[in-house]
Amino acid sequence: MILLLGASGYIGEAFVRELQRRQWPFQPLSRKEVDYSRFEVLLDLLKRTKPEFLVNVAGFTGKPNVDACEIARAETLAGNALLPQIIAHACAVCAVPWGHVSSGCIFSGAKLTRNGQTRAEKDLTRPDIHSLAEQSPEAIQGFTETDHPNFTFRDLPCSFYSGTKALGEEAITGVGRSYIWRLRIPFDEYDNARNYLSKVQRYAKVYENINSISHRGDFARACLDLWERRAPFGIYNVTNPGFVTTRQVVGLVEQILKPAKRFEFWRDDTEFYQKAAKTPRSNCVLDVSKLLAAGVKIRPVVEAIEDSLRNWKPEAAQGVK
Amino acid sequence: MILLLGASGYIGEAFVRELQRRQWPFQPLSRKEVDYSRFEVLLDLLKRTKPEFLVNVAGFTGKPNVDACEIARAETLAGNALLPQIIAHACAVCAVPWGHVSSGCIFSGAKLTRNGQTRAEKDLTRPDIHSLAEQSPEAIQGFTETDHPNFTFRDLPCSFYSGTKALGEEAITGVGRSYIWRLRIPFDEYDNARNYLSKVQRYAKVYENINSISHRGDFARACLDLWERRAPFGIYNVTNPGFVTTRQVVGLVEQILKPAKRFEFWRDDTEFYQKAAKTPRSNCVLDVSKLLAAGVKIRPVVEAIEDSLRNWKPEAAQGVK
Numbered sequence: 001m002i003l004l005l006g007a008s009g010y011i012g013e014a015f016v017r018e019l020q021r022r023q024w025p026f027q028p029l030s031r032k033e034v035d036y037s038r039f040e041v042l043l044d045l046l047k048r049t050k051p052e053f054l055v056n057v058a059g060f061t062g063k064p065n066v067d068a069c070e071i072a073r074a075e076t077l078a079g080n081a082l083l084p085q086i087i088a089h090a091c092a093v094c095a096v097p098w099g100h101v102s103s104g105c106i107f108s109g110a111k112l113t114r115n116g117q118t119r120a121e122k123d124l125t126r127p128d129i130h131s132l133a134e135q136s137p138e139a140i141q142g143f144t145e146t147d148h149p150n151f152t153f154r155d156l157p158c159s160f161y162s163g164t165k166a167l168g169e170e171a172i173t174g175v176g177r178s179y180i181w182r183l184r185i186p187f188d189e190y191d192n193a194r195n196y197l198s199k200v201q202r203y204a205k206v207y208e209n210i211n212s213i214s215h216r217g218d219f220a221r222a223c224l225d226l227w228e229r230r231a232p233f234g235i236y237n238v239t240n241p242g243f244v245t246t247r248q249v250v251g252l253v254e255q256i257l258k259p260a261k262r263f264e265f266w267r268d269d270t271e272f273y274q275k276a277a278k279t280p281r282s283n284c285v286l287d288v289s290k291l292l293a294a295g296v297k298i299r300p301v302v303e304a305i306e307d308s309l310r311n312w313k314p315e316a317a318q319g320v321k
Numbered sequence: 322m323i324l325l326l327g328a329s330g331y332i333g334e335a336f337v338r339e340l341q342r343r344q345w346p347f348q349p350l351s352r353k354e355v356d357y358s359r360f361e362v363l364l365d366l367l368k369r370t371k372p373e374f375l376v377n378v379a380g381f382t383g384k385p386n387v388d389a390c391e392i393a394r395a396e397t398l399a400g401n402a403l404l405p406q407i408i409a410h411a412c413a414v415c416a417v418p419w420g421h422v423s424s425g426c427i428f429s430g431a432k433l434t435r436n437g438q439t440r441a442e443k444d445l446t447r448p449d450i451h452s453l454a455e456q457s458p459e460a461i462q463g464f465t466e467t468d469h470p471n472f473t474f475r476d477l478p479c480s481f482y483s484g485t486k487a488l489g490e491e492a493i494t495g496v497g498r499s500y501i502w503r504l505r506i507p508f509d510e511y512d513n514a515r516n517y518l519s520k521v522q523r524y525a526k527v528y529e530n531i532n533s534i535s536h537r538g539d540f541a542r543a544c545l546d547l548w549e550r551r552a553p554f555g556i557y558n559v560t561n562p563g564f565v566t567t568r569q570v571v572g573l574v575e576q577i578l579k580p581a582k583r584f585e586f587w588r589d590d591t592e593f594y595q596k597a598a599k600t601p602r603s604n605c606v607l608d609v610s611k612l613l614a615a616g617v618k619i620r621p622v623v624e625a626i627e628d629s630l631r632n633w634k635p636e637a638a639q640g641v642k
Contacts, residue, residue, distance in 0.1 A: 038495065038496075039409070039410050039413060039496050040413060040495075040496060040497075043413075043414075071477075073474035073477075073484060074473065074474035074475045074484070074487075074488060074491075077398065077402065077474070077488055078488070078491070081398065081402070081403065082402065082403070082406055082488070082492055085403055085406055085407070086406070086410070088360070089360050089407070089410040089411075090410075092360060092361060092364075093364075093414050152395065153394035153395040153398070154395045156392075156394075163394060163395070166395075167395060167398055167399070167403070170395075170399070171403055174359065174361075175359075175360050175361060176361075
């Protein structure tokens, strides 16, 4: 039996769906049912139910966006740093292997190769980088699991959210046996306030950047594949291979969904941070070679976006949730 | 045997001295010897050594002062929130009762009674409050253990240090059996950069405020007394009873040590925060009725200050440390 913590959240739903599809026995839990943030409650639960694997999808992301985490600091820290540590300890004591949904948002930028030289750059908004992305995408490489997160409390600036997610990874690394699955900017065919493809359509103006992103269903599938294949424990970047510019995403939305709306972009970073955002945002490219080398199959990012848009389910059509 | 974590620090030294005085068997540990911040290392240590009680004095305070914690956020969180949680979990698993040195700096202000009405006020720098402190000290009451900390991430503003100390308390409350001992602004007769009486003498200008403070040796003695008396587990404010204004402390220093220096004060909060401090400081009065009701004896604050100054040991006279 697999124990699923945080089952009622946006990413939790994708795990529920994928576990059902596989017909794997599992127990979905929300904190309303069992307060697994209490160490001894969780310990007791593990001793009683003896799961073969545990998945933690719970965390604090901030609503409507990460700016909320700058205010709700205690909740952000409790959800993203203290809770993973609680789970790590309980699982270690009970010898339960587990997987934790972390975030790729602890990185900023990408590794750029220009004139034969490769170096990490944090700011991907510059026009010359976007030209590079269009003309020589192979010159833009993602961060791997051996790279040090560079958008954290140890490498400022960062958002409070990202700082706590990075601490969460540190808190569980080296304790027991666990996967750290790094998600980035989830999207899929279900129109939703958390879906990146919905967000892009709803923003007053769009922020041009470059990102690796994760199809929600593909993400859950890849995470469970790692466990099914008994891949070595440790950190895995779990995004759809490749990257996209916001302009590309908007182009696909226009081409496939043909919305009446005309998309506008923020002029630059300055305007974006003056008018739309408070805390710095992570925009980054991740490398998924390790995931692929483990034998996990996952669609290239553009294919996943196109497929989501072709099967687009507007919120109204999904019924009341 | 008592296991003492963080034995090499400023407060750790006081526990070492007090444990030696009592001739209680104990094992002092610093992280250089054993990395007790690693859950499984600590768990293994507890299983092997089976201490009857554990004392955690380790934490991250920032040098030269709490402003450093605003920068060293990862270390501050790891030391003050994640570490206590690690210890709480390991002690719960091994059924080891323990005590944690927390901080009263998660409060700001005091409860003031004026015109028959009592209300909490956060700012104790106002001249009218200082007049009250001199003329009717009984009108100034401290926060008790049932009051909610009001200088935390849940009740902004706070310093990053205070926010993490409050989270540390939350992380261990309700897990296993533990004391939370709240220390405030340590001082004693040993001249030292961490000693409040040394700081007051070394500051370019002094910040006039009102505080409950803890004699370092009295603090260690009171904490161990609680354990020796098998007082109920839980939170205890552990300061010398009463409070002092900075002006009173300066007066005692002038009267007893007769320094050549003439003390100057910051004009007001505005000047202090412009020139001397970055992050907000906690200044507060704590109520120690619970400690006294548990049968622990501890000197009134003025007596402890006078005694420290009469036995003052300048740093040069203490030999190389």
